[in-house]
Amino acid sequence: AQKVTQAQTEISVVEKEDVTLDCVYETRDTTYYLFWYKQPPSGELVFLIRRNSFDEQNEISGRYSWNFQKSTSSFNFTITASQVVDSAVYFCALSGLDQTGANNLFFGTGTRLTVIP
Amino acid sequence: GAGVSQSPSNKVTEKGKDVELRCDPISGHTALYWYRQRLGQGLEFLIYFQGNSAPDKSGLPSDRFSAERTGESVSTLTIQRTQQEDSAVYLCASSFWGLAGGDVAKNIQYFGAGTRLSVL
Numbered sequence: 001a002q003k004v005t006q007a008q009t010e011i012s013v014v015e016k017e018d019v020t021l022d023c024v025y026e027t028r029d030t031t032y033y034l035f036w037y038k039q040p041p042s043g044e045l046v047f048l049i050r051r052n053s054f055d056e057q058n059e060i061s062g063r064y065s066w067n068f069q070k071s072t073s074s075f076n077f078t079i080t081a082s083q084v085v086d087s088a089v090y091f092c093a094l095s096g097l098d099q100t101g102a103n104n105l106f107f108g109t110g111t112r113l114t115v116i117p
Numbered sequence: 118g119a120g121v122s123q124s125p126s127n128k129v130t131e132k133g134k135d136v137e138l139r140c141d142p143i144s145g146h147t148a149l150y151w152y153r154q155r156l157g158q159g160l161e162f163l164i165y166f167q168g169n170s171a172p173d174k175s176g177l178p179s180d181r182f183s184a185e186r187t188g189e190s191v192s193t194l195t196i197q198r199t200q201q202e203d204s205a206v207y208l209c210a211s212s213f214w215g216l217a218g219g220d221v222a223k224n225i226q227y228f229g230a231g232t233r234l235s236v237l
Contacts, residue, residue: 105150
């Protein structure tokens with residue numbers, strides 16, 4: 001069974017602080033994808049990143065970085081020098097890969113990040 | 118538009134009424150997904166369509182829920198005899214699958230803004 005756990009329900013930080021959002025997953029698939037999405041107050045989910053299970057290289061994109069560790073089944077997301085615009089709910093998600101290439105996503109319950117000016 | 122479009126953005130209905138929610142996917146995307154997000158919760162998968170294959174309906178919570186898709190375009194999610202527990206935001210997503218675009222483009226789901234359904 002596929003399962004994603006985001007243990008942090010809510011996090012508040014002061015602007016310019018760094019913050020890490022945790023994500024732990026469970027899957028029996030040998031090939032899978034991990035995702036992070038951002039849901040701002042407007043409600044629309046914004047795609048941030050996708051990682052393949054066979055690529056454990058960490059990735060950095062501007063103030064965002066992701067740490068993928070298969071040994072601990074974790075895919076953590078760090079925001080450096082947080083800004084008020086980062087305030088949103090962040091979802092970690094997992095999908096397998098079937099023959100058709102289409103897969104539903106299994107989502108965690110999300111972490112609500114509030115950046116205080 | 119270039120993104121996934123959903124309508125209506127808000128729907129208020131009375132218990133027992135039927136509702137239809139519409140999704141226009143990104144042009145060229147072969148896969149289309151419906152999810153439900155209850156207040157303060159993560160997204161629950163409902164159904165997905167991929168090309169001409171039979172849809173995966175494994176996430177539909179009851180037989181009051183159904184969905185259709187015309188080819189690789191518009192999809193409609195129908196909820197019959199709505200109940201108060203159906204109140205949620207219903208999100209649609211689409212993704213690309215094919216040889217063009219490479220692996221980077223595949224299996225990334227792009228979401229619409231959702232339809233907020235309130236059952237009174």
